[in-house]
Amino acid sequence: MSMTAYRKPSIRAWAGACCVAFAAALAAAPAQATPLALDVTGQITQTTDAAHSVYHFSEAQLLSLPAHSISTATAWTKKSDFVGPSLADILKIVGARGQVVELHSFDDYTYAIPASDADRYGVILAYSMNGKRLQVSDFGPMFLIYPRDQYPDELSTAGATAKFVWQIKSLVIK
Ligand SMILES: Nc1nc2c(c(=O)[nH]1)N[C@H]1C(S)=C(S)[C@@H](COP(=O)(O)O)O[C@H]1N2
Numbered sequence: 001m002s003m004t005a006y007r008k009p010s011i012r013a014w015a016g017a018c019c020v021a022f023a024a025a026l027a028a029a030p031a032q033a034t035p036l037a038l039d040v041t042g043q044i045t046q047t048t049d050a051a052h053s054v055y056h057f058s059e060a061q062l063l064s065l066p067a068h069s070i071s072t073a074t075a076w077t078k079k080s081d082f083v084g085p086s087l088a089d090i091l092k093i094v095g096a097r098g099q100v101v102e103l104h105s106f107d108d109y110t111y112a113i114p115a116s117d118a119d120r121y122g123v124i125l126a127y128s129m130n131g132k133r134l135q136v137s138d139f140g141p142m143f144l145i146y147p148r149d150q151y152p153d154e155l156s157t158a159g160a161t162a163k164f165v166w167q168i169k170s171l172v173i174k
């Protein structure tokens with residue numbers, strides 16, 4: 001199956017499943033705001049559901065976490081100010097026990113990073129760029145940002161570029 005064939009049905013399925021939530025969020029939030037949320041599963045000790053399988057971060061909770069900023073260029077954007085919660089705080093809140101963080105995106109991209117990157121680089125889950133909330137059409141609702149400009153040798157390589165996951169919807173701790 002080609003990447004295109006793989007991605008299209010998934011976006012349709014997601015749009016269908018979330019259309020009620022979308023409508024509610026659009027009614028409640030300022031125009032253009034992209035629904036912001038994050039589900040974390042896997043090796044975690046804290047959960048928010050009855051089955052104790054997932055920690056769901058709502059938009060309100062994500063926006064209430066300490067906002068960290070990283071000013072950097074990425075492979076796609078010129079030097080910009082990215083703001084969002086630190087991955088370290090997210091891992092602490094869910095009681096992450098694993099060594100690997102697998103990121104899943106709305107376009108069905110999956111990439112695994114070492115959990116140690118959270119402290120080593122102060123990685124953030126950015127929800128805004130230069131003061132504007134990231135839209136799904138524009139790397140949103142969350143974009144994993146490393147301080148690429150501060151560590152050009154380590155973070156400008158082709159391998160490191162794959163770590164900049166955009167359209168993040170969930171994490172699996174392994
Ligand atoms: N959401 C999402 N993030 C992603 C990807 C993707 O397909 N979807 N590709 C990753 C990989 S493997 C790399 S190398 C770069 C790809 O960027 P490019 O498509 O501009 O080459 O983004 C990374 N982040």
Ligand SMILES: [Mo]
Pocket residue numbers: 161162
């Ligand atoms: Mo890649």
